[in-house]
Every structure is written in C-alpha cells, then in structure tokens.
Amino acid sequence: MDQKKLYGRWNFWEEFVGYPMMIFYWIKGEKISKMLVKRIEKVKQKSSQISLTDKRRNEFLIRYEKLDNFFSLHFKNIDASRNHNFEEKIEYCLEQYRKESTSLITSSNLMKLQGNFLNGAEATLFLYFALESKTKREIRLSDIMIGENSSEIFIDFLKDKKFIDENHNLIVDQKSSFIRIHRFLKDNHIINPDFQDTTIIEAMENEYNSNFDKGTFSRSITVKPNDFEETIYQELSKLFNIKH
Structure with missing residues (x-):
C-alpha cells in the first residue's frame, strides 16, 4: 500500500x-x-x-x-x-x-x-x-447429508482418519476410495439419495478443495471395496447406526 x-x-x-x-x-x-x-x-x-x-x-x-x-x-x-x-x-x-x-x-x-x-x-x-x-454460498456436505450434525460428525471422522486436514483439504492420493466412502453413505441414506452424482461431486469439490471429475466418480463406484474400505464402512456403520 x-x-x-x-x-x-x-x-x-x-x-x-x-x-x-x-x-x-x-x-x-x-x-x-x-x-x-x-x-x-x-x-x-x-x-x-x-x-x-x-x-x-x-x-x-x-x-x-x-x-x-x-x-x-x-x-x-x-x-x-x-x-x-x-x-x-x-x-x-x-x-x-x-x-x-x-x-x-x-x-x-x-x-x-x-x-x-x-x-x-x-x-x-x-x-x-x-x-x-x-451471493457466494456454495453447496457443501451439510446441504446433502441427512440428519442433525451428520456433516460435522463425518468431517471429524475424516480428519481423524487423515483423509483431510484441519481446513478440510483432501490429503490422500486415492480419490477412488474416498469417492466410494461417500457412495456408501448415499446408498445408506446418510447422504440424501435424491441428489444426483453431479451435485454430490460439486459438494465434495467445495468441501475438500479438490477436483472430482465425473468419469473418475462413475468408474470408482463400480469397483468392489477393498479390505481397508470395508473397515471404514464398519466404523461409519457404528457412527451412523447403519445396518451393514
């Protein structure tokens, strides 16, 4: 100045x-x-x-x-x-x-x-x-998740598992696994299933300051989860009372 x-x-x-x-x-x-x-x-x-x-x-x-x-x-x-x-x-x-x-x-x-x-x-x-x-509000996880404080609980879980940092930035390389975790929540109605994948992608990009192209998203959800992901699903099931 x-x-x-x-x-x-x-x-x-x-x-x-x-x-x-x-x-x-x-x-x-x-x-x-x-x-x-x-x-x-x-x-x-x-x-x-x-x-x-x-x-x-x-x-x-x-x-x-x-x-x-x-x-x-x-x-x-x-x-x-x-x-x-x-x-x-x-x-x-x-x-x-x-x-x-x-x-x-x-x-x-x-x-x-x-x-x-x-x-x-x-x-x-x-x-x-x-x-x-x-005028600048972007769609976030809180807009697509069902249940009181669900997004806050999920964000804390992701921080604890070192998927994201304190500012919600994605810090893992395996985006496919990360996408499947969100798909798991959608399939079990923690993420509102009425939302299209494009809306979920937009919310994820805004929340995690990262890009998730539609092709990667579509391919990821067709792959069978590995043992690590199954462990994550079990923990999320306990956290959100999901029958898995």
Whole structure:
C-alpha cells in the first residue's frame, strides 16, 4: 500500500497528540486484537440485516474490489487462497499489522496505522460478510447429508482418519476410495439419495478443495471395496447406526 496514502505528510505537532494517545492505549487501552474482535462482531450483526437485491449486490462487489486500506490489502490477498479458515485470515492480518507497527518510529504514524487498520477491517468485513452469506454460498456436505450434525460428525471422522486436514483439504492420493466412502453413505441414506452424482461431486469439490471429475466418480463406484474400505464402512456403520 502507498505509504503516503496511509500516513500522509508528517507534521511534528502531531506527536504532541500521538504520544499521549499511544501511552493511553499501552496503559489502559485494549489490545488491537480485542478491538478488532469488537469490530468483527459489530459488522457481523450489521451485515446479517442487509437485504441484497441484484443491483445492491453488484454495488457491494464493486465497493469490495475497490477497497484500498491496510487491512483489505492483506485480507483479500490471503482470502484468495482456500487453504485458510476465517480465523487464520484474521490472524494473518494482525501479524501484518504487528510487523508494520514495529517499523514505525513516530507515535502519530502508529495511531494512523491503528485507525486505518480498524476502520479498514470494519469496511472490508462488512462487505465480505454481506456478500459471503448471500451471493457466494456454495453447496457443501451439510446441504446433502441427512440428519442433525451428520456433516460435522463425518468431517471429524475424516480428519481423524487423515483423509483431510484441519481446513478440510483432501490429503490422500486415492480419490477412488474416498469417492466410494461417500457412495456408501448415499446408498445408506446418510447422504440424501435424491441428489444426483453431479451435485454430490460439486459438494465434495467445495468441501475438500479438490477436483472430482465425473468419469473418475462413475468408474470408482463400480469397483468392489477393498479390505481397508470395508473397515471404514464398519466404523461409519457404528457412527451412523447403519445396518451393514
């Protein structure tokens, strides 16, 4: 980000205001992370009350793309990756703030950075939450699985078996076995059998950040399960009360 745009022109008299404020935050003020949490809670509540028409959605998208502040710069960069959850994205932005703040030698610039960061976070995350919940939602396992908390139980199972990592990324090479496990759940009505394979593939791709082409999917479900898969089926049967 342009340093002149962030900090503006330095004036020595600003230090008379900056130092007392900086000392106040050091002694009685809240940490930047706590102040950020309050801003996040505020915009979550505010964005949940927004009703997006097509016209307003497009306006929000344009505003989001044009955001130019310290927070938005780093948040949008890491948001482009699907390997991080929201909490990790926020921690990344805080880390960039800490790095920048330690390089500053004037109190006035430190206060400007703090204001830019918090106000930028509020503006950025308001649009992010409004757009994410209403225009960017993708079909996930929770949309195709039957039963309360079934998707959460299944995700925890896959993590425990090292099929996926903490961010739900697929980390096994044998996609065929992975596909057959989902087919097993569909055959036993844990995954809703009314959904077509194409919909299940889409949900899997969104959930596990991986590609499952239709040809591989079709071939995989015709193959007889191996001993390892049978063991997985037995464990899933106990987990979901399936008669297998």
